[in-house]
Amino acid sequence: MVGVSADTIKSEIAKLEGELPESLLRELQSSLIRVSKERAITRDQLNEIITGVKNAYYRALVEPGEAVGTVAAQSIGEPGTQMTLRTFHYAGVAELNVTLGLPRLIEIIDARKTPSAALMTIYLKEPYSKSKEKAKAFAQKVELTTIEDLALQTEVDLINSVFIITLDRSRLQRKELTPSKIADILREIPKVSITVDGYKLRIKPESASLTELRRLVSRVRMTPLRGVKGITRVVVKMEGDEYVVYTEGSNLAEVLTMPEVDATRTTTNNIHEIESVLGIEAARNAIINEAVKTLEEQGLDVDIRHIMLVADMMTATGEVNQVGRHGVSGEKASVLARASFEITTKHLLDACVHGESDRLDGIIENVIAGQPIPIGTGIVELVMRRGNVGAG
Numbered sequence: 001m002v003g004v005s006a007d008t009i010k011s012e013i014a015k016l017e018g019e020l021p022e023s024l025l026r027e028l029q030s031s032l033i034r035v036s037k038e039r040a041i042t043r044d045q046l047n048e049i050i051t052g053v054k055n056a057y058y059r060a061l062v063e064p065g066e067a068v069g070t071v072a073a074q075s076i077g078e079p080g081t082q083m084t085l086r087t088f089h090y091a092g093v094a095e096l097n098v099t100l101g102l103p104r105l106i107e108i109i110d111a112r113k114t115p116s117a118a119l120m121t122i123y124l125k126e127p128y129s130k131s132k133e134k135a136k137a138f139a140q141k142v143e144l145t146t147i148e149d150l151a152l153q154t155e156v157d158l159i160n161s162v163f164i165i166t167l168d169r170s171r172l173q174r175k176e177l178t179p180s181k182i183a184d185i186l187r188e189i190p191k192v193s194i195t196v197d198g199y200k201l202r203i204k205p206e207s208a209s210l211t212e213l214r215r216l217v218s219r220v221r222m223t224p225l226r227g228v229k230g231i232t233r234v235v236v237k238m239e240g241d242e243y244v245v246y247t248e249g250s251n252l253a254e255v256l257t258m259p260e261v262d263a264t265r266t267t268t269n270n271i272h273e274i275e276s277v278l279g280i281e282a283a284r285n286a287i288i289n290e291a292v293k294t295l296e297e298q299g300l301d302v303d304i305r306h307i308m309l310v311a312d313m314m315t316a317t318g319e320v321n322q323v324g325r326h327g328v329s330g331e332k333a334s335v336l337a338r339a340s341f342e343i344t345t346k347h348l349l350d351a352c353v354h355g356e357s358d359r360l361d362g363i364i365e366n367v368i369a370g371q372p373i374p375i376g377t378g379i380v381e382l383v384m385r386r387g388n389v390g391a392g
Contacts, residue, residue, distance in 0.1 A: 003040025006033050012046060020057055028053055065379035067363070072306035076291075079300040080105060098269070104294045108271065108287060111314060111322040115270055118250040120231070123265040124243065132236070135243035138260050139234040142247065144227035145175055147220055150182070154221075161213050163220060165201040172199075177225060185225055192216060228254050252277045275320050283320050287311040334358050336365035 013029045020028075032049065035041065041049075062068060083102040098117045099107065107115050122142075128134045147154070153166045167179055183194045183201060191206040203220060205212045233248035250268040255261055256277065268274060269290060275283035291307045313328050314321050321327035329341045335358045339347040351358075360366055363373045372378040 003036055004043055004046050006036065008043075009033055009036065009041075009046065012050060016050070016054070020054065024053070024057065065374075065376045067375045068309060070363075072309045075302055075306040076105075076310065079295065079298075079302055082300065083295075083298050100294060100297055105291065108290050108294070109310070109314075109323050111271065111320045111327065113272055117248070118230075118268065118270050118273075120245075120247040120250045120252065120255065120268045121266065122245040122247065122255060123262040124245065124260055125262050128260045129242040129244075129262070132238075132243060135236045135245060138258075139236050139245050140175065141226070142228045142231050142245070142255065142258075143234045144229060144231050144249070145177075145225045146223065147182075147225070150175065150177065150225070154217075156213065156217060158210065158213070161204060161210075163203040163213065163217050165203070165220075167199045167201065169199060175226065182225055186220060186223060189216070189219055189223065231255075271320060280315050280318055280320070284311045284315040287314060287320075332362070334360075334362050334365045336360075336368050337362055340364050340368065 009029060009032045013025055013032075016025055028050075032041070032046070080102060083105065098104075098119055099115065103116070123129065124135060124138060128138055147165060150167055150171045151165050155164045156162075167182070172178060179196050179199055179201060183196050186192070186194055186201070186203065193204050193206070195202045203216065205216045228251045230251040231247045231249040235246045237244055237246060250270045250273055252266075252268045252270070252273045253276075256263045256266060267286070269286075271283055271286045271290065274286045288304065288307050288311045291310070292302075292304060295302050295307075310323065314323060317331075321331070323329065325342050330338060332338050332341075335347060335351040335356050339351075350356075358365055360369055360371065361374065363375060366373045
């Protein structure tokens with residue numbers, strides 16, 4: 001039996017351009033070509049497959065007047081009642097905790113500026129991804145290190161106005177630092193003098209006042225000695241045939257500039273950070289991916305189109321907005337819809353002051369006005385000409 005060629009498949013798929021989405025056509029073409037290499041596909045089989053895909057696509061389309069927003073809200077809200085409130089370990093990495101379940105879903109929908117547990121997954125380029133030593137060296141390089149991490153003990157000499165730090169030799173070796181290197185970094189703090197005595201640092205402010213000494217102690221403790229700002233812990237884990245670095249804390253902008261990092265796959269769960277670094281489309285994808293991952297981890301199956309609709313609504317203005325009073329619900333065009341959600345009197349008073357009008361295009365405002373709502377059969381306006389129909 002002679003099967004159809006790859007060129008025939010391509011020409012048949014090309015006929016569907018404009019009828020089916022490009023992504024679907026690409027996937028269908030690559031699948032058919034792959035299968036045709038394994039076993040012969042006849043012309044009749046090819047036509048049957050294409051017809052089946054077309055029918056499946058048309059069945060999946062939304063009916064005109066379908067209440068997609070209500071269905072999406074119900075489809076996400078109902079499984080949400082079954083989600084747990086616990087915090088789980090992340091991706092099999094026992095050392096890192098991450099917010100999952102309902103609290104994480106609320107974080108995503110509320111578009112919180114900073115997630116309660118910011119995490120990054122850093123993929124490395126070769127040879128760093130293949131060598132455990134090189135991956136660990138990179139992890140040490142990005143982990144934020146402060147005096148607190150390296151000191152055996154710290155003491156404040158109030159009589160002589162000196163802050164004394166005793167450094168731990170083994171920790172210094174692990175972080176590839178020396179007392180003199182640390183002293184050089186701390187000398188960037190203005191109006192201080194530092195003396196190095198073996199593994200002891202004596203730091204003295206110019207002013208002998210107690211207030212100045214306390215301020216100096218606080219500043220020294222917070223000064224980053226090495227690493228990336230925001231990344232507090234790192235874990236190196238083998239995934240498949242490569243080493244991946246998981247971090248507690250996130251700084252996407254700085255990490256992506258590092259030569260060891262595979263910028264095409266590295267990601268964070270901080271959606272606002274993705275928006276500022278990679279743009280609104282990337283943030284939209286991040287909302288979808290994070291919501292899907294959160295639901296799947298709970299064993300809940302929600303059609304991705306509902307989540308995509310929520311992500312579209314959250315990012316339609318060009319920036320990430322929450323689904324709430326300060327975002328999607330609070331910025332509706334309809335005065336009555338806004339007033340029905342929260343702070344009714346304020347919305348109505350503001351609308352009167354500014355002379356706003358309401359076109360009654362949505363569902364809520366038509367319910368309030370006692371009119372047919374514009375979904376389902378209510379979306380159709382039938383106009384009839386009065387008189388003798390068919391006369392003459």
